[in-house]
Amino acid sequence: MRRAGTLSFGRTLVVAPHPDDEVLGVGGTIARLASEGEEVFVAVVTEGKPPTFHPADVAKTQAEAAEAHRILRVKETFWLRLPAARLAETSHATVNGALFELVRRLSPQTVVLPFVGDMHMDHQLTFTSALVACRPHQADFPKLILAYETLSETNWNAPYLSPAFVPNVFVDISKHLETKLTAMRMFASQLREPPHERSIATISALASLRGATVMQQAAEAFVLVRQIV
Amino acid sequence: MRRAGTLSFGRTLVVAPHPDDEVLGVGGTIARLASEGEEVFVAVVTEGKPPTFHPADVAKTQAEAAEAHRILRVKETFWLRLPAARLAETSHATVNGALFELVRRLSPQTVVLPFVGDMHMDHQLTFTSALVACRPHQADFPKLILAYETLSETNWNAPYLSPAFVPNVFVDISKHLETKLTAMRMFASQLREPPHERSIATISALASLRGATVMQQAAEAFVLVRQIV
Amino acid sequence: MRRAGTLSFGRTLVVAPHPDDEVLGVGGTIARLASEGEEVFVAVVTEGKPPTFHPADVAKTQAEAAEAHRILRVKETFWLRLPAARLAETSHATVNGALFELVRRLSPQTVVLPFVGDMHMDHQLTFTSALVACRPHQADFPKLILAYETLSETNWNAPYLSPAFVPNVFVDISKHLETKLTAMRMFASQLREPPHERSIATISALASLRGATVMQQAAEAFVLVRQIV
Amino acid sequence: MRRAGTLSFGRTLVVAPHPDDEVLGVGGTIARLASEGEEVFVAVVTEGKPPTFHPADVAKTQAEAAEAHRILRVKETFWLRLPAARLAETSHATVNGALFELVRRLSPQTVVLPFVGDMHMDHQLTFTSALVACRPHQADFPKLILAYETLSETNWNAPYLSPAFVPNVFVDISKHLETKLTAMRMFASQLREPPHERSIATISALASLRGATVMQQAAEAFVLVRQIV
């Protein structure tokens, strides 16, 4: 018997609609899992395409992500390069297929997804397609699926009209909050000054609040989608 | 025309199941309203009764509340002295009646209530009875009803099974957070060290988070129950 | 201090997926706001396109809308001319962009939207895109966002499966119901005979019911999406 | 085969927490069922007790109910005489037992209940106890259970926090609205002047609205709890 109350993630895939979502929502957990010896992969679903996005900006953000992932000790990052802010105009078969292929290839025990109630349609569609890719009818499928919250997305949707993020899984990141903040600071292009939600101050406040709810110094919070034991 | 976006509370009644709930959830808003010249009243619904509660402890907490209310510039505090942790064993007629009498007497334009989804049954029943007392079929009834969140109650109920607190009203308390914290520090008997939710650090983190959601330094958040304009 | 319980809308933008939605849901409130000196703008998001819609019919409905808006004293009407009944095939970037541009240009304090749970997908997508356009991370963003109900849309969606319209904001239109009905009568092409929901009789019945819920002769009801004070 | 779309209620029991609820919510349907030859029974669960209620007032309301039931052609009225406004202080076994006994004795095919989300706790508890009394594990149990709406109760509860009444069953009462209003007028002690919800004008407006939703002149609306075919 091992220590109870431990969530055994095993090989883990974190899915980010856009670079930085994975750090905002899962950065501390990634750092903790890596420090405990788990292999953590990140899939970045979209990429800004011209003319809406400038290639130089896109390259900059990807370089920032690479640096952040190095700090968190992500094992490998996959760039699915679907068009950012246009997932709704991309065929579901394409999004489903890209995620299915990755799940088939990595055989993760755990998959961590953006929240279906986030304001950004790319988040909603990433969640939906990933759930299809994780259907439990295959020989090998993820045994644990969690959804994370994203500052500047999750709290801006419509209260009581879109699905609410009410966390039921709390991961203690007390020893990894600093690493998370360091990783987040790599995203110079995405960070904002407080009181913007996507600021170091707000990330810290959220970590304190989620931690306090379960009597820890800092935590990341999730909604459980499905777990099979 | 006056400046748009301003919530005109007018004469306001804040209902607290137990002393300190009103400061945890509404302290900054009370301070702001008072600073803007509004009359704010507080009703404390319950009182610890022997043998469960020691009279000396009860007196101490009430003295702390009185001090906190003085700091927030509450106009008057009403002690309804119903039995703490035993509202569920008190007849609804009694709880309804006590609140109805107060509403009739004060004719508040705004009533601020604990959240019906809080874990503590005293909170749930205070909300329910207050709503009965505010029914809109009388000559004069409150035009605005809000529900506040209470650290160490609201986040500890059952996700997706009890009503979720998803705020849709945000009151900017940037200039009043310090007053709120000062008032809260009066509650030596109720405050805890972090990472407990009922700590100065967590109250500050929550204020930052609620503020950041709407691009303010600090805010208190509410769920709208009903507004008539 | 001004009279409590008054919702200060300030400069207001009402968004209608199709002409007549704004009158069905917000006509009395527009008339009241205008009578109180507020500037109210209407954005009509879509326009019927050939071959599905005949240009003459489209022109007729737009002329009816212009007349109705004149009666309600709308300050200016914006025709976004996106394809009616085809918003779901229009890129989100396009819809978001059109609404964002308008919000940036008008800087409304209040935005009033169709309900996300309406049966018509144009209504759902207008709501969703408008919410993106109103994100609170800009220098200047709407402080009050409301959703209105539309007879012949809101009540025809799937009970308990699509988001329910349960109003929490009631605007007294007792003195403006007649103006609303007059404006609605301009829409000869859209009005139906009772017992159709889109009839003068049903509009009146709804106004009476919403009014009675809060002890007024007539009211329009809304769901609050977000308010910042 | 008989005409499709017809809800066959059969022997029907309507449960009213207090006299007049059954007319407000089900009056037209009772009249229609009776006119179609069905046997309809009414159970009035509570009775005002002294000193809160004066015996003369209680007697008056009961006489009004008797007259209303005669007009609607209710076959028999059962007075359970549990204490009004005090069901929450009555043991569940007592309330369950009283309703169970009646269900056992009448063997109704259909049971029509007040809505569990109504503001009045007597309504909530009547619903809950009646559901226990109708559990489908007995030789003979009701095959259809519906919940009705009650003006001055259902619309006054807390939006999005208490269960919402979103009707999915509509009974055409176009030919029976007048009978319903006549029956309601018997309740001189309960009726109010408009714009109170419990007025003839509001009852008529609600009937028009519920009717219009399904293209009928007048309807009563219900939420289906369970149907077995």
Next chain:
Amino acid sequence: MRRAGTLSFGRTLVVAPHPDDEVLGVGGTIARLASEGEEVFVAVVTEGKPPTFHPADVAKTQAEAAEAHRILRVKETFWLRLPAARLAETSHATVNGALFELVRRLSPQTVVLPFVGDMHMDHQLTFTSALVACRPHQADFPKLILAYETLSETNWNAPYLSPAFVPNVFVDISKHLETKLTAMRMFASQLREPPHERSIATISALASLRGATVMQQAAEAFVLVRQIV
């Protein structure tokens, strides 16, 4: 008066996104209705298109469906031939139109739909479009609309985040379960071995469970969308 508790479906249209959904969700009810003399029609909305689907496979599944429908005594099957797994890329006008045309032509009293909360987007969009096609503002519209559950779809969506299938209508299929299973066995291309959900064993287990909930040997369960009586 006829026997109470009987759901009179009348002329019935069952809508299946893909062949076999109608048997998984409604097979026993179809068989029962046919045995009671009702006319039951099936509309299969989509068809696999090359290159994703091989014409031979498509033909095989359609032949299986034809055989299954013969066993269930379906009166006529309509093949709408919209592209499978690509309804989200098909214009709503097209899907709405195809279903509207069929409803107009058949004038069914009852329409039975896939569940809007199913994981497959084709199911969600079929539900949504069918609801538009059944709007109650026409001279003749369906009086009863039900949604069915589909093994390998309904249970795989996101708990508490997508609409939950909580059945409120139960159809006794005790005498028709064998016919349903026989029909399902025609779908050699779709059936799987247990413990897959789409297996004879799981179909039987679900029928037993749904039956037991209402004290019958076997049942199919539905969520009521709307009924007009």
Next chain:
Amino acid sequence: MRRAGTLSFGRTLVVAPHPDDEVLGVGGTIARLASEGEEVFVAVVTEGKPPTFHPADVAKTQAEAAEAHRILRVKETFWLRLPAARLAETSHATVNGALFELVRRLSPQTVVLPFVGDMHMDHQLTFTSALVACRPHQADFPKLILAYETLSETNWNAPYLSPAFVPNVFVDISKHLETKLTAMRMFASQLREPPHERSIATISALASLRGATVMQQAAEAFVLVRQIV
């Protein structure tokens, strides 16, 4: 690292409102945990009291429970002896206290509760009080809280009006279903013949269905209340 996807329950407390609930909902999981070396405790909250219950019947059911627990290898059973079917008339302090005391004494890592949406009020109140007893503000508190389903309770509550049981945690009991059924057969006084829900046939059907949803031969399903890792 240990095998991923394993839910480490550790020392576990299963709370049953009445004897047999724990076997209906958690029997297979208890057997599996015991077989894996975990200590599992059962608390039976209520006891039938005269005159409603005959002492001989009560003794018989308790003896049956003892036998069932022996088969499942429960480490110890605690009889809290609160009055059955009368928890709602028992003070919350009493129920909270009894459960709190047990949690304090056993320090379980995992607590498994009846579902708050069950029809029986004893189930609802057991859930509520246990959640209070498990508040995460103590030195040592349960890290995992789950809610189980109970045949003949969970499916009989009001669809869409009471909290729905939509499972997100599935425990594979393929190797322990027989032990569960054997334990259940000890409850001669509680078991019924099919098609009653509380029959061996229905228990088996439910285990098959819950298993098939996650591609296992048999499973028990739970709703996660809270997990801290």
